[in-house]
Amino acid sequence: MMGRSPCCDESGLKKGPWTPEEDQMLIEFIQKNGHGSWRALPSLAGLNRCGKSCRLRWTNYLRPDIKRGKFSDEEEKIIIDLHSVLGNKWSAIASHLPGRTDNEIKNFWNTHLRKKLLNMGIDPVTHRPRTDLNLLANLPQLLAITSLNNLMHPLDALRLQAEAAQLARNQLLQNLLQAVNGSTPPNLGAVLNLQGSSSPNQGYNPAEYPQPNTQLEGLVNNNLQAQALPTANPLAPALHHAHQMSTNFANSGVIQQPSNDGLIPENSAYFGGVCSTLINNEYVNNISNNNLNSSDGIEQMPPLVSASPEMEEMKPHTNICDPPSTSTTFDTWGELNLDDDGSDYWGDMLEYVPHFSSLSPSIS
DNA sequence: AATATTCCCAACCGCTTTCGT
DNA sequence: GACGAAAGCGGTTGGGAATAT
Numbered sequence: 001m002m003g004r005s006p007c008c009d010e011s012g013l014k015k016g017p018w019t020p021e022e023d024q025m026l027i028e029f030i031q032k033n034g035h036g037s038w039r040a041l042p043s044l045a046g047l048n049r050c051g052k053s054c055r056l057r058w059t060n061y062l063r064p065d066i067k068r069g070k071f072s073d074e075e076e077k078i079i080i081d082l083h084s085v086l087g088n089k090w091s092a093i094a095s096h097l098p099g100r101t102d103n104e105i106k107n108f109w110n111t112h113l114r115k116k117l118l119n120m121g122i123d124p125v126t127h128r129p130r131t132d133l134n135l136l137a138n139l140p141q142l143l144a145i146t147s148l149n150n151l152m153h154p155l156d157a158l159r160l161q162a163e164a165a166q167l168a169r170n171q172l173l174q175n176l177l178q179a180v181n182g183s184t185p186p187n188l189g190a191v192l193n194l195q196g197s198s199s200p201n202q203g204y205n206p207a208e209y210p211q212p213n214t215q216l217e218g219l220v221n222n223n224l225q226a227q228a229l230p231t232a233n234p235l236a237p238a239l240h241h242a243h244q245m246s247t248n249f250a251n252s253g254v255i256q257q258p259s260n261d262g263l264i265p266e267n268s269a270y271f272g273g274v275c276s277t278l279i280n281n282e283y284v285n286n287i288s289n290n291n292l293n294s295s296d297g298i299e300q301m302p303p304l305v306s307a308s309p310e311m312e313e314m315k316p317h318t319n320i321c322d323p324p325s326t327s328t329t330f331d332t333w334g335e336l337n338l339d340d341d342g343s344d345y346w347g348d349m350l351e352y353v354p355h356f357s358s359l360s361p362s363i364s
Numbered sequence: 365a366a367t368a369t370t371c372c373c374a375a376c377c378g379c380t381t382t383c384g385t
Numbered sequence: 386g387a388c389g390a391a392a393g394c395g396g397t398t399g400g401g402a403a404t405a406t
Contacts, residue, residue: 016399017374039391055392056375091394106395107373 014048018057026054027062060103067099071108079105084127
């Protein structure tokens with residue numbers, strides 16, 4: 001745009017931190033007169049500041065309805081969920097957190113949540129398990145070595161080739177999703193998770209956001225047949241969503257268990273403590289506190305959503321694990337042996353589909 | 365105790381969008 | 386519709402506080 005007017009650079013207007021006296025002058029003026037035109041406000045209020053500085057000070061700090069202090073666990077979870085859908089739309093995220101400013105949320109994300117997700121093996125941009133960058137960088141050499149080096153132990157070669165295939169699958173999935181969506185794919189599970197939530201995210205309408213692309217997921221599945229995976233499995237999308245939900249908050253260091261009773265409803269898929277159920281063409285994710293144990297100082301997560309009435313009415317019919325026990329872990333019931341960095345999630349999920357299908361009598 | 369390093373966040377910068385004429 | 390001003394917004398920065406050495 002042309003004709004931008006300089007802000008505080010001219011005429012010696014004060015910049016930098018606000019003093020308590022300046023704050024008081026601004027508060028008293030706005031309480032008495034409202035802010036009106038921000039440009040006109042400073043001179044009317046007797047402040048040697050530009051209007052923009054006054055506006056930011058008021059909206060980010062002095063406004064009486066601002067909630068200050070530590071973010072609650074619930075707020076933290078909402079921010080992560082919304083960020084997985086909205087990206088760096090701090091203002092949009094802030095609109096779902098009464099009393100919090102976009103600036104505050106942005107700072108909280110950059111200083112806390114981003115690092116937290118990285119430490120959990122989750123890419124804070126895509127909200128998906130991180131790709132092993134070192135391995136990816138070495139992928140060509142890896143393939144060359146495993147195909148040419150006759151001295152390598154056959155099992156080691158197989159393992160390395162599996163890792164290379166895993167990377168290729170991750171890349172293929174990302175590329176396909178980006179090609180279709182035209183942008184980094186959102187975490188669909190997070191969208192669905194917020195349906196029916198009683199958290200203070202009033203006005204959140206999942207219909208505004210991208211919905212699951214089951215056709216694409218089927219395409220991805222079919223493109224990965226080199227691993228002898230099943231073709232169209234009706235539960236793959238549900239499992240995909242459960243997987244995404246799971247990786248939002250549970251990763252290395254967290255003991256993941258089957259649902260409380262080891263049973264899952266019909267038309268559902270289970271992954272990492274999250275059960276996704278297809279209801280009226282939409283996925284509803286369910287998790288209970290019982291699904292996670294604290295480990296290594298990681299706090300137990302609050303329930304993401306309560307079970308929907310539809311799910312409550314469903315009669316659990318499929319036992320997907322050994323007799324339930326509080327000590328049951330992933331390793332004891334599964335084909336899902338997760339790497340520390342979570343890099344095998346996608347592959348494990350696909351490999352789990354046939355197992356799931358064989359145990360679910362309603363799926364033919 | 366002194367110094368260096370890292371963390372944190374209020375405030376700023378400048379681009380984009382909205383509003384009023 | 387064109388234009389300019391105001392407001393909105395997201396990225397970046399500066400410096401004080403906290404922590405490490």
